[in-house]
Amino acid sequence: MTTVRVRLTLIYSGLFLLTSVVLLVTVNLLLREALRARIAGLTLTPVAPTAPTRGAPDDGPMPQLPGLVDDVIDYQWGVTALMIGILAVVSVVVGWLVAGRILRPVHQITATARRLSVSNLHERIALSGPKDELKELADTFDAMLDRLERAVKGQRRFIANASHELRTPLAVQRAAIEIGLPEDVGEIRDKLLFHNHRTENLIDALLVLAQAENGLDNRQPVALDEVVRLVLAEGGSDEVTVTTRIEPFVVDGDPVLLSRLVTNLVDNAVRYNHPGGTVGITLSQGILTVRNTGPDVPRERCGDLFEPFRRLHTTREQGTGLGLSIVASIAKAHGADVRANPNPGGGLELVVVFAGSRDARGVGSRPSGTA
Template identity: 75%
Template sequence: MTTVRVRLTLIYSGLFLLTSVVLLVIVNTLLRLSLHSRIARFPGPSAGEAPQAPAAPGPGAAGAQSPLSELAQDVIHYQWDMSGLAIAVLTLVSVAVGWVIAGRTLRPLHRITATAQRLSLSTLHERIALSGPRDELKELADTFDAMLDRLQRSVEGQRRFIANASHELRTPLAVQRTAIEIGLPEDVGEIRGKLLLHNHRIETLIDALLVLSQAEHGLRKRDPVAFHEVVRLVLAETDTDEVTVTARIEPFVVDGDPVLLNRLVTNLVDNAVRYNHLGGAVEVTLAGGVLTVRNTGPEVPAERLDDLFAPFRRLHTTRRQGSGLGLSIVASIATAHGAVVRARPNPGGGLEAAVTFPAGP
């Protein structure tokens, strides 16, 4: 696929070659006509000059030409040869000059493209700030900067809303939980336990939604994180009494947010434990920058894999019902860290989820 710079260079050189050829044909044609016209107006031999003997008849007599006509033909041929050579050389020069001019013309577009590719929700403060004459490219860059200003204000407003919502939602739930624990005695039967269970589920759902929103808004700051230590910590804190967990962990460092990375691993492991059989197995592997969590469990149809990463989608009912946001949060956190999430069903049941991180620092 040819680039715009190549196409502009070809257009510049093509136009130069076309105009040069047209000019060459016109000039040489006019020169030939002018020379023959002037030769035809030359006077014949003077009165004192002996006339030339007529040429002997023969095969070449009809094509014989005067010395002036032969000189004119030589001049025209020489003109064609030199003009063609000059056009060939200048065409090569025009290609080089067109390449340089096209590069300088497209330089602002390259700057706009580089800025757009570098931008994310965590780098919305960057601007193109293109300087130069007020032309179409300057207008395009200024329009792009104005759009970034509006987008940055919108993202900052959403972040403030998330922070306020987190405080406003968690406070009444904490008060409600305290009221249930203190106000209801333990001998009221199952009512107290159900109220506490639903209170905990609402808190978990709100926390998951806030984490999902935070991950989708990108990372404000990146720090080197010992990802292998995060995985070990999550495995040590996970309740795995109902399944067997095996792990193979190699050292790996990720540039990112340690809290979100912890949540990514927690959700993957918790999902593998929750959607499993009693006495099943979970295998966690971290090698070569790829975190793989594989489990046994119910069969997962291949056509339903995309549903796993959609919010509030559940393929199976388990003993411990989740919020339906676990893998959605995993996908959002992975995207914020430049990682790729893939999943595939295991033969005989269960799922293998793999998160591939970019090379560490």
């Protein structure tokens, strides 16, 4: 792919060489015609005879002048060819340097755009220099970042306020159900508590999803192997057998979000399984794999698993439909890649490949938008 700098260099060098060649060729042609005209004038002008000098030849220098002109012109053309070669090299070098100098503000804008994320929207290009088109482009980009930063801050304030405003009435509602309803309406009481708990989980999942899609504010080294062990110690099911093979691995990220990622993967593997099934969890060389038995999953439907509120199967304990969507968003925020592959005989294999891992696996299916 030809870069803008290469194209500018070729344009500068081409124009400079074209001008130089036209100038040198024109000068050589005019010089040749001028010399020949002067020599012709000298040979046609009568000259008074003079006594020959002792020891000098009788024929004068006039017959040798046309040959001398040809020698001078040939020499001039040789020098011209050499100068054109030297100018070609010099023009390419100078054109490359000038193009780089002109494009330096563009590189600064590009570097800033690549470095920006939700966590460092406060950075600006702040391009210095004359008020030209590049300065106007950089200032426009900075103004866009100002608007984007204000929008992200407003969204974060909304998430924080919504988290408080939505959880508080649900907690009050749950307390009223547990305390206010008598024991003789136990079936109704249990159903109300079930839906209250499900609504709390849905709101919590939506807030986590919004937080993950907003990116990470602060990163810190997190021992992913310890996170996996802690999640397995706190959860689990007696209906399935869980096997593990965990190696140490450290991720720069958010420990709370990483814990939620592992929790959702394990919960999904346990929920969408059958009694007596198995769940295999492997963490090796930065690749987290959760494999389970269960119902068949069509390969062409694997990508739908990462879409919000998409379910391929129903279970006795219906989820919110956001578990794997949250996994994909958290993985993307950590620069990881999520893959889903159906297992032969039923079940699913979910793979999270973190940055810096040695991935020797196939591509598989992945959610759109993941890193």
